[in-house]
Amino acid sequence: MNQIVKVTTSTKEYEVIIGGGLHYGEEIAKVKKPCKVVVVSDDTVFSLYGDKCVNELKECGFEVSSFVFPNGEKSKNLSTAEQVLSFCAENGISKSDLLVALGGGVTGDLTGFVASVFLRGMEYVQCPTTLLAAIDSSVGGKTAVDLPQGKNLVGAFHQPLRVVCDTDTFKTLPAEVFSDGMAEAVKYGVIRDLELFEQFEKKEFDIAAMVQRCVQIKADIVGEDEFDTGVRKLLNFGHTVGHSIEKLSNYEVPHGSAVAIGMVVVTKAYEKANSLDNTMSERLIKTLKNYNLPVSCEYTLVDLAEQAISDKKRAGKKISVLLPETIGNSIIQDMTMDEWIAYIVNSGV
Ligand SMILES: NC(=O)c1ccc[n+]([C@@H]2O[C@H](COP(=O)([O-])OP(=O)(O)OC[C@H]3O[C@@H](n4cnc5c(N)ncnc54)[C@H](O)[C@@H]3O)[C@@H](O)[C@H]2O)c1
Ligand SMILES: [Zn+2]
Missing domain, CATH: 1.20.1090.10 (Dehydroquinate synthase-like - alpha domain)
Structure with a gap:
């Protein structure tokens, strides 16, 4: 049985779905009509779950492209954010389209930040694949990237549209x-x-x-x-x-x-x-x-x-x-x- 938590904030109400073997496309289709989707993920996570996520979104009628960056905190910066923003612009992503963050806290924070500023704000879905992202960073709407001077110095409060947490992904986490x-x-x-x-x-x-x-x-x-x-x-x-x-x-x-x-x-x-x-x-x-x-x-x-x-x-x-x-x-x-x-x-x- 999947677990659901409702999050109520002044800017958005959304659900966090938690369970093993969730279908990303079906869960996202419950809150978003078919549109263009950019799946943002790091190389480790994308190699494990990228095809599943992309294919499931396509099965539900979404037009999907993906942006993959090198894994690790060192990627959570303005340079990667700029690359994702340019990717969105080049692919004709509009304000009514969707970003999907597939990965840990680095991916979630980076994608949420990009979603908060692209075209002055667009929707995004968090698909956490680390325990930390599942219980902490994917919920609450704090998004950020790091500066050389310190962590999380540039960011915004921007709540996700939904959080889809497939706990099966934890099985591949390094101990x-x-x-x-x-x-x-x-x-x-x-x-x-x-x-x-x-x-x-x-x-x-x-x-x-x-x-x-x-x-x-x-x-x-x-x-x-x-x-x-x-x-x-x-x-x-x-x-x-x-x-x-x-x-x-x-x-x-x-x-x-x-x-x-x-x-x-x-x-x-x-x-x-x-x-x-x-x-x-x-x-x-x-x-x-x-x-x-x-x-x-x-x-x-x-x-x-x-x-x-x-x-x-x-x-x-x-x-x-x-x-x-x-x-x-x-x-x-x-x-x-x-x-x-x-x-x-x-x-x-
Ligand atoms: N926004 C918030 O409220 C908030 C709260 C806490 C932490 N954070 C941020 O979260 C980040 C840390 O998150 P994290 O620990 O998830 O780091 P991370 O995203 O870098 O993931 C850790 C490593 O695990 C790998 N990985 C992820 N999922 C995997 C899977 N299912 N199987 C195998 N490997 C996998 C990643 O490729 C990466 O190398 C920090 O940048 C921190 O600032 C944000
Ligand atoms: Zn912490």
């Missing part, structure tokens, strides 16, 4: 890419859903049902705070420290691994600040290890703190910090950058 997504899944458990966390703890879950639950949490949060000014900050649990680790390692440490370590650091700091025992951090560590995620790193707390200061250039300014009050319920606390650094460093973890 470390799957683990990366599991860090974000565990994050959802910690911030909002004890029962989900317990499933991860016991390693007992059905993949489609798990994705549905994570997407539902993201949809609820995005529905409350589409433009990231309040509760959406909950999704940043573990991410401030995580970003410092990513930067210090020159992006050698993958995002999910960095977030996993970040969640452990913040949880231990919270326990210390509130004189709690380490039950919560021990459960978190054990659960992250279930999915081969790291729980510590070579950097000291001072390294992480200094990186955070140089990164944000905003010592003295307030940031919103996510703290796990209990597993399944986290809170947002505003602190100055200096207070945050002290919070982490004084924890001595």
Whole structure:
């Protein structure tokens, strides 16, 4: 049975369809009449699922072309975006046509960004093929490309028309890419859903049902705070420290691994600040290890703190910090950058 999550935002209502062996053409035809479609995908994903996607769209009457780029974060830039935009212009794509993002978060962010600016905005469908894209980047409408100066510096809020998540595609994911997504899944458990966390703890879950639950949490949060000014900050649990680790390692440490370590650091700091025992951090560590995620790193707390200061250039300014009050319920606390650094460093973890 396929799972469906409805996402309601001020700009669009759409459905996320989750299941094994979905027919891309049929799912997209439910929300779009036959038109020209450009399938945007990276070379790895296109070689695995490109023919299936293109053929299924053709079976449903769409006129399909495809744009394929080299896989990896290095392609998520303005140069690739320009190439996709030119491809659309050369192929006579009009405002009423459709882009389809077939791939992970890089493909989804890039395609969504192009869709937000081509002819001042056109529709696109997300077809996530990584766990991270399925439970995080494909839902919520944040699109972006990177600049040499930093990640996601150019982008727009632009919601997709539909999200079609075929969980069968996860079977070909490299183990470390799957683990990366599991860090974000565990994050959802910690911030909002004890029962989900317990499933991860016991390693007992059905993949489609798990994705549905994570997407539902993201949809609820995005529905409350589409433009990231309040509760959406909950999704940043573990991410401030995580970003410092990513930067210090020159992006050698993958995002999910960095977030996993970040969640452990913040949880231990919270326990210390509130004189709690380490039950919560021990459960978190054990659960992250279930999915081969790291729980510590070579950097000291001072390294992480200094990186955070140089990164944000905003010592003295307030940031919103996510703290796990209990597993399944986290809170947002505003602190100055200096207070945050002290919070982490004084924890001595
Ligand atoms: N927009 C948002 O809200 C949001 C949220 C979180 C992350 N992101 C972005 O997402 C990106 C990371 O996403 P990602 O981890 O999916 O990266 P990715 O798209 O680069 O995919 C990771 C790797 O897996 C390969 N791959 C993808 N699907 C596969 C499959 N089914 N089988 C085999 N290989 C497959 C890809 O070719 C790539 O090499 C980052 O750029 C990040 O900034 C965006
Ligand atoms: Zn993340």
